[in-house]
Amino acid sequence: MSTAADASVPSVSTHILDTSAGRPAAGVAVHVSARPGRDADWRSLGGSSTDADGRCKDLPALPEGTTHVRLDFAVEPYFTDKQAEAQQDAPANRDSGPGVFFPEVAITFAVAPGEHYHVPLLLNPFGYSVYRGS
Template sequence: MSTSTTASVSTHILDTSAGRPAAGVTVRLAARGGPTADWQALGGSATDADGRCKDLPALPEGTTRVRLDFEVEAYFGTAAQNQADAQQDAPANRDSGAGAFFPEVAITFVVNPGEHYHVPLLLNPFGYSVYRGS
């Protein structure tokens, strides 16, 4: 059991349409001390080549709610399309119009002091899924 008084958060993104990590996605982190407290922007990061954010800011003591904001619209531009098209079994055209149906993904969750929360995002141009990982 951890003796820390704060929770910690990590995340990674997998592009399920390309079968690869999603690199270069901006991720912002916010926290609050209860369901009615104001959100405090803590900063952010961008996913690396493995789709991971290894340098998200620490959560302040007393945090009970966390929000991860993923800016995915830019990701579904040229770079992601080229990556998917390079795969032998990738669709020739994503037929996604402007790029992504969901330009942003905001995930809000409850945290307890001393616990670590890994929240992966499984992403494609028309949908997403999240879960509490380990």
């Protein structure tokens, strides 16, 4: 049930699509941190993992006064497991070294009270893209 206080707190959701496989990325750990100002310290809020649809449906709620959010995606285990299962199209090694070029992805963004922020991550072994979704 929503309360008047809830209307002043921003909310966040995310999902991950593996563009190299053309499907959702399941089992990726996502950690949420927040801070109440540009110069404030980050506060760890906890995390979740993506489901079979690549979505985190139970991310921790943001505290009142949050102005910045950081999502940390632990993508290395996801790609390491995929390579071990021989499901990954990209070769395990490239000139740049082991197959996981970006072992983690950290996305930091500003939020406003009462707004919802959906931040999809489009992922492949050698690149990623994010945007504010709907």
